Amino acid sequence: MGAPELREVLHRIERTLATGRLPICVFDLDSTLFSTAPRNLAILQEFVAAHATRHPALAEAGRRLSVADMGWNVHDDLKSAGVTDAALLDAVKTFWRERFFTDAYVLHDREVPGAAAFVEACHARGALIYYLTGRHVGGMELGTAQSITQHGFPFWRGRCVLHLKPDFDMPDRAFKDDALADIRSYQGEVVATFENEPGNANMFLAAFPRALHFLLLTIHSPDAEAPRPELVQSSDFQLP
DSSP, rough: HHHHHHHHHHHOOOOOHHHHHOOEEEEBBBTTTTOOHHHHHHHHHHHHHHHHGGOHHHEEEEHOOGGOOOOOHHHHHHHHHTTOOHHHHHHHHHHHHHTTTTHHHHHTTTOOOTHHHHHHHHHHHTTTEEEHHHHHHHSHHHHHHHHHHHTTTOOOOSSSEEEEEESSSSSSHHHHHHHHHHHHHHHHHEEEEESSSSSHHHHHHHHHHHHEEEEOSSSSOTTTOOOOTTSEEEEOOOOO
């Protein structure tokens, strides 16, 4: 699902260049190009190691949970594994929050299958690669740049932009408005966008109706909007 449309993105890049316009591809990072499940599991395993001797149910959950069990948040993952202690679940929330949004832990992320090769193919054909993420300056920019380059995504070779939140507490709506304005400032043609959050994918569809808009079927927030039927749904970036 989505593979023919991925090929179409490459064709649209070439057609846009032929008209003399700059083709732009917009990629979200978390749960789009990268799986955050290994990051969540690493944090959870650290928490388990620190508290397991006093909490047998936590120790048992830690033995059973794997990357495949990681969902939207680690405390719900623990509840699903049989941990019911409310104070312990609150403690893991705090422990997770102090680590998840940091340079060091972002390096645990792994590429969604086919992502680096596909982004490289877009860049090689002449697209501007616009990495758009809610990760913030002053805590995640160094790890993000390192992760992007270590996984083989284009970054330091021109026609690449990394747009992060200027600070952690910036409201999402203001951040999205700034991002749309910045994308438009390049005066190119947005040919495709890629997101895991239906609400953001719907926003891109409204902002750039001529582009192809992909919704990655990874994980998304529990209260997500319903996706528009025009979105292309895909589980990965594998080309046929």
